[in-house]
Amino acid sequence: MIQYSNQTRILTAIDCIIFGFDGSDYKLLLIQRGFAPEKEKWSLMGGFLQSTESLDQAANRILKKLTGLEDVYMEQMHTFSRPDRDPVERTIAVAYVALIDIHKYEQQISDKFHAHWFSMNELPHLIFDHEEMVEMAKSRLRYKAALHPILFELLPKKFTLPHLQAMYESLYETKIDKRNFTRKVLSTNMLIKEKDKDKTSSKKGAFYYSIDESKYKNQFQTVLNFIPRNEIPTANE
Structure with a gap:
């Protein structure tokens, strides 16, 4: 078998950053690392690339093995290659990121590695450079959510505009002007106003809305700007 001579063999790791939304709060899925170093410390879902699989295949295998989750759409985010990032061996890490509805997948979660949202x-200290990975993933998620209606995919079939606004405010950790937000959302024509109201918060109540699926698909690549521009991170942050 022909091999490249005089070249150093370097391990390739995969780390899965899984954000979830439970209806009111954004969370991060972590596990307790099962081997040294940093055994039993909190970690992203990680493992090593095998010689017979692609990066995408490895990410799906690792996520299922460590958490039980499968059929989760993950995007490759970034490669972390600082020489000293792993104290054992030279290892580069390819990070994947996903945003899911926690309730949709809660029956799949395995407790074998103490997976916890x-x-x-209230995040604990994470091993190696995993905190750096999470911060980058948060910025990428905020950037993408400002340009495309990805948060709409986390909504129930019927929802109110205050509910939708709260989702954006929670993600960006900011307050958004209600009147401007409502005007911008309704101007997309992606929502269908229902006849009934949610009156759990006030007597007046708030009308329920649902998503017009065809218009949602057409709007997906459209700049939305539901939030103030000064709150939108750049793509490189």
Whole structure:
């Protein structure tokens, strides 16, 4: 078998960053690492690329093995290659990211590696450079959510505009002007106004809306700007 001579063999790791939304809060899925170093410390879902698989295949295998989750759409985000990022061997890590509805997948979660959802405001210390990965993933998610209606995919079949606004405010950790937000959302023509109201918060109540699926698909590549421009991170952050 022909091999490249005088070349150093370097391990390739895969790390899966899984954000979830539970209806009111954004969370991050973590596990307790099962081997040294940093055994039992909190970690992203990680493992090593095998010689017979692609990066995408490895990401799906690792996520299922460590959490039980499958059929999760993950996007490759970035490669982390600092020489000292892993104290054992030279390892580059390819990070994948996903945003899911927690309730949709909660029956799949395995407790073998103590997979646990943490609120984004209460994250524990993470191993290696995993905190750097999470911060980059948060910025990428915020950037993408500002340009495309990806958060709409986390909504129930019927929802209110205050509910939708709260989702954006929670993701960007900011307050958004209600009147401007409502005007911008309705101007997309992606929503269908229902006849009934949600009156759990007030006597007046708020009308329910549902998504017009055909218009949603047409609008997906459209710049939405539901949030103030100064709150939108750049693509490189």
